[in-house]
């Protein structure tokens with residue numbers, strides 16, 4: 001493959017930040033009873049979800065929904081597809097969407113609008129990475145791991161053409177035409 005990957009956010013930095021996010025979530029949801037549901041958007045969120053939920057000590061359930069908008073491209077198609085919806089109702093449930101990255105905002109905006117129609121008790125978003133300069137659609141995000149500049153990144157669940165999701169760090173992809 002004609003590009004290379006450099007470390008941008010180390011494994012240690014990510015682990016430490018996830019602990020901080022979970023501490024904030026534990027505090028914010030201490031009165032949610034056992035009515036908290038974390039919903040990860042696949043595929044990108046699977047590693048962040050696995051690490052985050054193991055730091056969350058308030059009772060909660062975990063579910064996933066499969067959504068896709070990038071295909072194998074590095075820019076959003078803006079056509080967000082619900083590939084696999086939730087099986088269960090989220091009515092009267094405190095829902096926290098867990099996402100790897102918010103870039104244009106198209107994915108989370110569509111999912112958020114869909115979930116709001118289902119009348120959850122509350123609905124918030126937690127993303128590991130935010131790229132605010134790329135936003136096309138505003139979406140309220142309560143928990144942000146790292147806010148970064150406009151670079152295409154991989155690792156910790158994030159892919160380039162489905163590769164690199166396994167990297168334990170966030171890396172920047174450099175393409176030859178950009179160097």
Ligand SMILES: O=P(O)(O)OC[C@H]1O[C@H](OP(=O)(O)OP(=O)(O)O)[C@H](O)[C@@H]1O
Pocket residue numbers: 041042043044045067068069070071076099100101102103104105106107108158159
């Ligand atoms: O804010 P946006 O511009 O919509 O971009 C964010 C979305 O893009 C990626 O998903 P992708 O469609 O690549 O699917 P994946 O989760 O399977 O990697 C990522 O996981 C987010 O869901």
Ligand code: HPA
Pocket residue numbers: 070101103151152153154158159160
């Ligand atoms: O920078 C990115 N990397 C991988 N997938 C993505 N989806 C939106 N932005 C990105």
